Amino acid sequence: MMSRKKVCEKYWAPFKSDCEELLGRFQQTESVRYEEFCAIWREMDFSSVFFGCPSIHEKRCFTQLALTVAYRYVLPPYSFQIRVGGLYVIYGLYNTQLIWPKEKIRVALKDWYDVQKLINDAKGCQHLDVVYIFKRLLSSKAFCFTAMPQKLTFESSERFQYNVNEEFRDRRNRVAELSSIEMLEEIANVHGHYERLKKSSVPTLSGVTLLNLTHSLQKCASEYQQWQDKITAEKDKNSKKGATQKSECFSRADMLASIKSKSYGHVVKATKSRHHRQVEMVTSDSGTDQVLFGQKKKPPSLRTRTWQNFGKPSEPEKIQQWLLSVMEKDKTALKRRDIRRFKW
Numbered sequence: 001m002m003s004r005k006k007v008c009e010k011y012w013a014p015f016k017s018d019c020e021e022l023l024g025r026f027q028q029t030e031s032v033r034y035e036e037f038c039a040i041w042r043e044m045d046f047s048s049v050f051f052g053c054p055s056i057h058e059k060r061c062f063t064q065l066a067l068t069v070a071y072r073y074v075l076p077p078y079s080f081q082i083r084v085g086g087l088y089v090i091y092g093l094y095n096t097q098l099i100w101p102k103e104k105i106r107v108a109l110k111d112w113y114d115v116q117k118l119i120n121d122a123k124g125c126q127h128l129d130v131v132y133i134f135k136r137l138l139s140s141k142a143f144c145f146t147a148m149p150q151k152l153t154f155e156s157s158e159r160f161q162y163n164v165n166e167e168f169r170d171r172r173n174r175v176a177e178l179s180s181i182e183m184l185e186e187i188a189n190v191h192g193h194y195e196r197l198k199k200s201s202v203p204t205l206s207g208v209t210l211l212n213l214t215h216s217l218q219k220c221a222s223e224y225q226q227w228q229d230k231i232t233a234e235k236d237k238n239s240k241k242g243a244t245q246k247s248e249c250f251s252r253a254d255m256l257a258s259i260k261s262k263s264y265g266h267v268v269k270a271t272k273s274r275h276h277r278q279v280e281m282v283t284s285d286s287g288t289d290q291v292l293f294g295q296k297k298k299p300p301s302l303r304t305r306t307w308q309n310f311g312k313p314s315e316p317e318k319i320q321q322w323l324l325s326v327m328e329k330d331k332t333a334l335k336r337r338d339i340r341r342f343k344w
Helices: 004-028 034-044 046-052 056-074 080-096 109-124 128-139 174-178 181-201 213-265 302-310 328-343
Strands: 105-108 143-146 277-283 289-295
Touching (some): 004 046, 004 056, 004 080, 034 046, 034 080, 034 128, 046 056, 046 080, 056 080, 056 105, 056 109, 080 109, 080 128, 105 109, 109 128, 181 213
Parallel strands (some): 105 143
Antiparallel strands (some): 277 289
16 A cells, blocks of 8 residues: 555656646637536546556545645636636546545635635636536535645655746736837838728728827827736735734734833742741841841741640650560469469
8 A cells, every 4th residue: 555655756747747738738729618628628538547546545645636736726826717727627526536535625715815816707707617617616515625735744745846837827917018119010010001002002091091009009008007006006005004004013012022021020039948038127226227137937836836825745654565575584474373373
């Protein structure tokens, strides 16, 4: 029987490559429809990944590994299409696993906001099949909400380096790429060529011109960039405000801690030998008061107080204690007494 560590080391890299191949084919479709994903799933026969584990323990370990690896593609920084494909992958793996009870998908609380944001974006874009798949997972209780994405054990060595595939990464600067200098020059050349062809073909319509695409595109890109800068500034402001509040809380806590440390720092703990000492004020003949530390008298015991109140009892009479053994002369005396008693 293979241990969990050996199962992870054996199957992690091959399964990750299979997942990326599946998501790569799904990315080529340029669609987020579940029908397109199912066609690729059936073509690759992806549900047969569970057939290679002979023992139940190995199947369970591999199922946990598969759900953990596939769940990574649902989170940022991957693009919207890849994240939707990752959601479809964990849905297919959860329903085709070969163990009972079924292994659940570990969802950390810090990642739940990103999952909900993905579903809200899909709902806003009317991708209802994405919402339906997510609701099916919720209704079947497929998620296990945890504090950490993976189980933390003592001296755990199951820590793999999850490198983000650059082909799947979401591009944040597409508008900036669209309004680059090279793109604007190309659009301006195409627009000028179109104007020349229009003048040569229809001279009467040479006065009618289309909207200047270069200027409009540059204006839209600048407005979009200003909007992004505004959002970023608001986020930075909120984060700084939160950091300021935290720093104020920390400073107040530090101040209270310093006050407590100062107040408790002046208290000198007395040693055990000085617990019973008391301070006595002695006035000297010269009129000056001196503080002398005297030894506190120990209170009298119960026996002493009883003797003081009722008097000390006289010494008890000495009573001869009988022993089991007797001396030889005592044995002779006892024997003579018994003989006399017998004669009588």
